[in-house]
Amino acid sequence: MSFVSLILIAFAMSTDAFAVAVARGASLKNPRFSHAIRTGALFGFVEGLTPMLGWLIGIGAAGFIAQWDHWVAFGLLLVLGLKMIHEGLQKPEADEDAEPKGQAFWMMLLTAVATSIDAMAMGLGFAFVDVNILEAALMIGCATLVMVTLGIMLGQRLGALIGKRAELLGGLVLIVVGSLILREHLLGLA
Known part of the structure; x- marks a missing residue:
């Protein structure tokens, strides 16, 4: 997989965390950079760890489906991309826009885990x-750190609108990357 594809995937994987961060930033009166960077680091760590866990599971199954691996990769990216596009087209729920004040570390950790399932x-x-x-995991983690930090800092001004558009873009990117993987294998380029 090319370096550019990995960068695109890394930022696509971080868009759901970005949407959460924008909503969180919108709920804060005056978000501080130190709070934003700590939250970004938490989300980035979790988002970087989960692809490695998925990879370990996949390595165990690789011998069973080696002939169809490019179809599996394409299928996963297609499903994840369509899921992100679907979520990006949904209207925000009432509680998605206003998170409770004084949210505990554990709630943020659970949110980070929830947004990293796709990773x-x-x-x-x-x-x-x-x-x-x-x-790949380092790129995903770093992209998420940057996107969550920016999301919190920009959230007050931009609101949830940009978060939903980011999910749409992220979903499209995943579908394109999956299509490129399939194309490379079918044409014998990889």
């Missing part, structure tokens, strides 16, 4: 393509 599925797909999982 675990992505890691599963990584087991079936030529990718350095440590490099």
Whole structure:
């Protein structure tokens, strides 16, 4: 998998966390950069860890489906992309726009885990393509750190609108990358 594809995947994987961060930033009166960077680090760590877990699961199954690995990667990316597009087209729920004040660390951790499930599925797909999982996980974690930090800082001004559009874009990127993986394998380029 190319470096550019990994960068695109990393930012696509971080869009749901970005949407949460925008909503969180919108609920804060005056978000501080130190709070934003701590939250970004938490989300980035979790988002970087989960693809490695998915990859370990995928490596265990790789021998069973080696002939169809490119179809598995394409299918996972297609499903994740369509899911993100579907979520991006939904109207925000009432409680999505206003999170309770004084939200505890554990609630943020649970939110980080919830937004990283797609990264675990992505890691599963990584087991079936030529990718350095440590490099990919680091890129996903760093992209999420940046996107969540920016989301919190921009949230007050931008509101949830940009978060939903980010999910749409992220979903489209995943579908394009999945299509490129399938194309490379079918044409014998990889």
